Amino acid sequence: MVTNLAQGKQVFTSNAFLVAPDVPDDADGRTVVVDPGNEFDAVAEIRERVSDVDAVVLTHTHSDHVGNVSAVSEAFDADVWGFDPDHELVDHAIADDDLVEMGGYDYLAVHTPGHKDDHLCFYARDSGVLFAGDLVFANGSFGRTDLAEGDRERLIASIDRLLDLLDGDLREMHTGHGPSVTREPRRHVEAAAEAARSMP
Template sequence: MIHNIARDVEAFTSNAFLVSPGERGDHGADGRTVLVDAGANFDAVSHLDGDIDHLDAVVLTHTHPDHVGNVDSLRGRFGVETWGFDASHEAVDHAIADGDVVRIGTDEYRALHTPGHAVDHLCLYAPDSGVLFAGDLVFAGGGFGRTDLPGSDRATLVESIERVVETVGSDVQVLHTGHGPSVVDDPSGALELALQAARTR
């Protein structure tokens, strides 16, 4: 079960996807309750209390402030550790390297280092279910991550999108993005559209 706890938040925040192995986030032997990105500028703890009583991990697609602002409050409430590409960042407790496999919910996700928007950007893809967490690499409607920020680069972003397109092909079933709506209708087409746009804009 995947639920964006930031869906109705009006403050500036990333999406924050709660992935749980069963109803109401019940802990199961075969799954882990994980928050993909922490969001910022809203009370993430209150959005989780009542739905879950624990978190196994927070996995970060990257460490821009809108994705990590709630990390400290989540650590305080759930005693949870965070995972991301750059373990030297204060918001990241443990590193996820390119190609590592991370268990989120009941699926095994392959981590893809996809810089361009941020040097520490990761996408996470589960081949068995076809679920892709794309962070700020691409968005619905052919959008793609900003490349006017420190550490960002358009050519590198294009290469990262190309890598994701090659990795997931037509097998991707749902695309969860760092901002805006998830894509459940032709997510592979949305990836191709974003790639074309990033190459030409």
């Protein structure tokens, strides 16, 4: 079960996803927050839905994605996982090709720089779910490359690598901003790859 905790919030925030087992209180599945967002009460939103959080997982460390990290981590005594173990908010490193268990499914961590050096996407083949962070968005949009650490060629290479990993069973794409995609999400990733190559 994936819920966007930031839905409808009119503040400077990314989407913030609560990933919980499909069966409540499933002992075999970890409840995780992917990117707690910024400038809203994420702790209250979480407590409306679940009693505990096992971990916080970051797609990357831009401020709109991590502003609520400390509050969520402290409220639930949850460690924070991300690509860069030297970042002050990250307790444990997730390496490229690691498997990260969230909501009862194993997600492949894919290092996808271009928007930011520490950017990760997470893809679960069994459930057909992708967390794309700010790499790609609905309708063929793609992550900014005009910020520090941004690089268009690296972004294109990251999108291409992600496309190579995605199979025909991709059902849902949850992005760092804008709506999630539940209808032919792979086409949106393909469109982002084309747009990133063609736009100045």
